[in-house]
Amino acid sequence: STTQNGNFNTATTLQQNVNDSSATVSQYGDLNTADVSQSNSANAMTASVTTVGNENAATITQDDSWYASASINQEGDANTGAITQTNISDYTTASIDQINASFDNAVISQVDAYSSDAAITQSDTAGFAQGNDATINQTGNDLTASITQNDTRGDVALINQTGADQNATILQDDSWYADATITQSGSLQTADISQVSISDNASATITQSGSENAASVNQNGSAGSLAEVMQDGTLQTATVNQGTGNYNDAFFNQMGSEQDALVVQSGSRNLANVDQNGSLQNAAVNQSGSDNDASIMQSNTMNSADIDQSGDFNVANIDQTGSSLNASISQSGVGTASDLNNASILQSSQYDVATILQSGGAGNNASIVQQ
Numbered sequence: 001s002t003t004q005n006g007n008f009n010t011a012t013t014l015q016q017n018v019n020d021s022s023a024t025v026s027q028y029g030d031l032n033t034a035d036v037s038q039s040n041s042a043n044a045m046t047a048s049v050t051t052v053g054n055e056n057a058a059t060i061t062q063d064d065s066w067y068a069s070a071s072i073n074q075e076g077d078a079n080t081g082a083i084t085q086t087n088i089s090d091y092t093t094a095s096i097d098q099i100n101a102s103f104d105n106a107v108i109s110q111v112d113a114y115s116s117d118a119a120i121t122q123s124d125t126a127g128f129a130q131g132n133d134a135t136i137n138q139t140g141n142d143l144t145a146s147i148t149q150n151d152t153r154g155d156v157a158l159i160n161q162t163g164a165d166q167n168a169t170i171l172q173d174d175s176w177y178a179d180a181t182i183t184q185s186g187s188l189q190t191a192d193i194s195q196v197s198i199s200d201n202a203s204a205t206i207t208q209s210g211s212e213n214a215a216s217v218n219q220n221g222s223a224g225s226l227a228e229v230m231q232d233g234t235l236q237t238a239t240v241n242q243g244t245g246n247y248n249d250a251f252f253n254q255m256g257s258e259q260d261a262l263v264v265q266s267g268s269r270n271l272a273n274v275d276q277n278g279s280l281q282n283a284a285v286n287q288s289g290s291d292n293d294a295s296i297m298q299s300n301t302m303n304s305a306d307i308d309q310s311g312d313f314n315v316a317n318i319d320q321t322g323s324s325l326n327a328s329i330s331q332s333g334v335g336t337a338s339d340l341n342n343a344s345i346l347q348s349s350q351y352d353v354a355t356i357l358q359s360g361g362a363g364n365n366a367s368i369v370q371q
Contacts (some may be wrong), residue, residue, distance in 0.1 A: 006030060016300060021042050021055025025058075027051045039063035052076055060084070060094075066093045072106075079104045083118075086111040092147070095119045096134075102152075103131040113140040120157075123150035130154045135365070144371075146170075153177055165186060178202040196220040200245070204228070211235060223247055223267070229284070234258060242270065246289075254278065258326040259321065265292065276303070279322075290333070298322070306330075312360070313339045318346070325352040345369070 001009045001024040004365040009029075013036045015021040020043045032055060038045045038060075041299055044067035049058040051073070057080045058137040060070040064087045071094070072081040078113040079101050083094040094163070095104040106120040120134040130153040136145040142165040146159045149296040154175040158198055159168045161182075166189045172178040174197045182191040195202045199219055203226040206215040213236045217227040220243035222234055227250045229238040242248040246267045252274040254261060263272040268289040274276040274296045284306045285294040295317040296305040304326045312333040327345045335341040344367040345354045357366040 002026070003030060009033070011035070013037070013047075016040055021045045023047045025049045028360070029051075030054045030055075032056045034058045036060045036064075038065060038068070041065060041068075041158075044068060047071075049073070049081075051079065055076075056080070058082070061086075062089060062092070063087050064092060065089045066082070072096045074098045074101055077101050082107045082109075084109045084111075085113055088112050089116065090114040090140075092116040093118075093310070094323070095121075097121045098132070099123050100141070101132075103133075105133045107137075108137045109137045110143070111135045111137075111139050113138060113143065115142045115206075116140065117144050117278065119146045119148075121148045121150075122152065122155065124152050129311070132156070132269070134158070134353075136160070136168075136189060138166075143167070144291060149173070149175060149178070149272070155179070157158075157210070159179070159183070159191075162186060166190070168192070169193075170194070172199060172202065173197055173349060175199050175202060175331045181207075183207045183325070185209045185214070187213075190215045191298070192218075193216045194220075194223060195225070197221075200224055202226075206238075209233060212235045213237075215239070217250075219243065219245075219248065221245060223248070227251070228263075229253070231259070232256060238262070240264070240272075242267075246270065249273075252283075254281070262286075262296075262339070265289070276300075279303075284308075285316075291363075295319075296327075297329070298325070307343075309333070309341075313341060315342045317344050318354075320346070321348045321353070323349045325349050327353070328357075329366075330353045330357045331360065332358075333360040335360070335365075336364065340365045343367070356367065 003026045006029040015038045036047045049106045054077045060082040066265045081096045085092045098104040122132040132155045135158045144167045149155045149174045157180045170180045193204040201224045205228045207230045211233045215238045219241045224247045225247040227240045227327045230253045234256045241252045241264045245338045250270045258280045266288045272285045272294045274283045279300040290311040293315045294329045296320045299321045301322045318327040329343040341364045356366045
């Protein structure tokens with residue numbers, strides 16, 4: 001255990017071939033640096049670093065560390081925290097908590113880490129922090145990851161996972177200009193990004209490659225935000241819910257078989273685009289507001305597409321190729337001669353069904369082409 005109070009302090013702890021190894025570093029004040037390295041312990045390793053004040057940096061490395069636990073807690077100023085658990089680091093936990101600072105950097109890397117868990121929290125109780133960066137990298141099986149950033153602006157959150165049974169969650173609360181990205185490669189994956197409470201001009205991207213994937217992006221109270229979901233596999237579902245706000249964009253790209261896509265947007269001048277290439281697909285877009293644009297493109301068999309727009313001056317397009325297709329567009333709202341409600345369905349197959357319902361009165365234009 002090491003405790004340092006004040007000024008130009010540096011703490012280094014090295015533990016090798018030590019059973020039940022434990023290291024604790026506490027630093028209070030000024031230009032502190034803490035470095036903990038643990039390796040080759042027959043039993044569980046534990047490492048903890050706490051820094052309060054000024055330009056602190058903390059690093060924990062655990063090598064060949066079954067059942068290891070590592071935590072970094074930093075409060076104040078220009079903090080940097082990094083945890084690395086590698087070389088058969090099964091059943092490990094890692095957490096970094098940074099509060100009341102701007103431009104913090106936190107990185108957790110878990111390599112060959114079966115049934116491990118990682119969490120990063122960056123928050124600011126005063127509401128003035130900005131530019132924080134959080135990254136979680138995991139390889140192995142049965143992985144979970146969580147990043148939470150509260151009351152900050154311009155934050156960046158990144159989760160990279162390779163393996164099998166994975167779960168990734170990013171929450172950025174009151175996070176203007178935030179950027180969240182989840183990348184997964186494997187199977188049985190779930191990914192969830194939620195940017196809430198005035199998350200204007202935020203971007204969220206989920207990329208999945210595998211089989212039984214599920215992806216959900218929820219941006220609530222966002223304006224000018226972007227959501228992108230890309231899935232390559234089977235049995236995939238993707239949901240984007242962009243709440244009250246304008247100028248939001250949502251893009252889906254699904255390649256596989258039994259896929260579902262749902263986009264819900266409320267506000268004006270929003271854009272939704274769904275592209276599905278596979279079979280047994282279902283896509284739905286629900287937009288409430290004016291001057292919204294929705295398009296669904298599907299290729300293969302047994303596809304179903306539905307667009308529901310309630311508001312004025314909206315545009316909806318469905319393009320389907322395959323067989324046994326079903327398409328429906330419903331628009332309730334008015335248009336004008338110069339700004340119509342436009343609805344079009346194009347189907348290239350046999351035994352297809354297409355329906356357009358426009359109930360707003362004047363200023364509507366509808367087109368169905370089946371060939």
